[in-house]
Amino acid sequence: MSTTWELVDDLDARHDAAGQMAADLALLDRVAAGAPPALRLYRWSPPALSLGRFQPDDDVDHDACRRLGVDVVRRPTGGRALLHGADLTYAVAMRPPQDASGASVDALYRLLAGALIAGLAELGVDSAVAHAGGPRGPVCFAGQQGADLRVGERKLCGSAQVHRNGAVLQHGAILLDRLDFDETDLLRGAAEHGGRSRLRAATVTLRELGAPVVAHAVAAAITQGFRTTLDVRFTSRLEV
Numbered sequence: 001m002s003t004t005w006e007l008v009d010d011l012d013a014r015h016d017a018a019g020q021m022a023a024d025l026a027l028l029d030r031v032a033a034g035a036p037p038a039l040r041l042y043r044w045s046p047p048a049l050s051l052g053r054f055q056p057d058d059d060v061d062h063d064a065c066r067r068l069g070v071d072v073v074r075r076p077t078g079g080r081a082l083l084h085g086a087d088l089t090y091a092v093a094m095r096p097p098q099d100a101s102g103a104s105v106d107a108l109y110r111l112l113a114g115a116l117i118a119g120l121a122e123l124g125v126d127s128a129v130a131h132a133g134g135p136r137g138p139v140c141f142a143g144q145q146g147a148d149l150r151v152g153e154r155k156l157c158g159s160a161q162v163h164r165n166g167a168v169l170q171h172g173a174i175l176l177d178r179l180d181f182d183e184t185d186l187l188r189g190a191a192e193h194g195g196r197s198r199l200r201a202a203t204v205t206l207r208e209l210g211a212p213v214v215a216h217a218v219a220a221a222i223t224q225g226f227r228t229t230l231d232v233r234f235t236s237r238l239e240v
Contacts, residue, residue: 003037007223007234010042011215017048017073020089024171025076027093032165037094039226039234041219047085047179049186050075052160061188068181075171077160082173083183086205088218090116091171096163105161109147111230112170116149116157119225120174123211123218127151147172154204174222175205176213 008027015023020042027038048071049060055074059081065072070083092112113129120127130148147170149157159172184190184199207213212221226232 002231002233005226005232005234006036006038007236008038008040009219009236010040011219013042015042016046017044017050017071017084020044020048021050021073021075024091024093024169027091028076028162028164028167028169031093031095032167036235037092037232039223039232040091040093041222042089042091043215044084044087044089046071047083048073049183050082050084052079052081053077053162055080059187061186064186068185070186075160076169077162077171079158079160081183081187082158083179083181083186084173086177086179087173087175088215088222089171089173090222091169093167093169095167105163108161108168108170109159112159113147113149115226115229116172116174116222117225118229119222120149120156120211122221122224123206125151125156125206125209125211127156130155151204151209155202156204156206156209174218175203176215176218177205177207 010023023042024040027040031038046069049065051057051060051072051074053074053076060072062072096108110129117127127149130150147159147161148155157172157174159170161168161170182196182199184196206218212218223234227234
């Protein structure tokens, strides 16, 4: 039997970086208060560097961010710094399944990874759950965790979670393309010892895979992945 979710189309909404994180948390709070599960899809303009919840602010080269017009915001979820601006970001807010075996962090990652993998398959992209590994450091996409998706050995999507008041928020970024700069230009020490070349070698974009990169087309595919994999029926709400 299908489950009704809310689809929040924020692709053309005008939120700054702080507003994007506030919108994700508002989604989480609504679900915690009894609203149905929700999938939110959005983009970032201007570009923004999001820091993991516990990441030191000293990692950031704030002068470089100002010079390049990049906002800096802290995510409510963990992980390391991620540059947004050439990605499609998704956010899912839901209550964990009642079955305890499906309520763990890893089980929820696997559940949502299945929907994302199915959505990417709609675009002709064969992705899989990432390995746990990669170099430690301030850059999210430099390493892989079980929450992430890869194509071959290269990371395409990074995700993170936060649990609050009986509900969970998972959000993540699917790389559509690359900006003219990357995290190694914005984080102290990240460009040392071939950091830029390592980051490029460790990641892949939809454009590099020859897949569609128009945000609305990718969003439609991801939405379809949720429909088919989780047996979801969406009701839509447009944020402005």
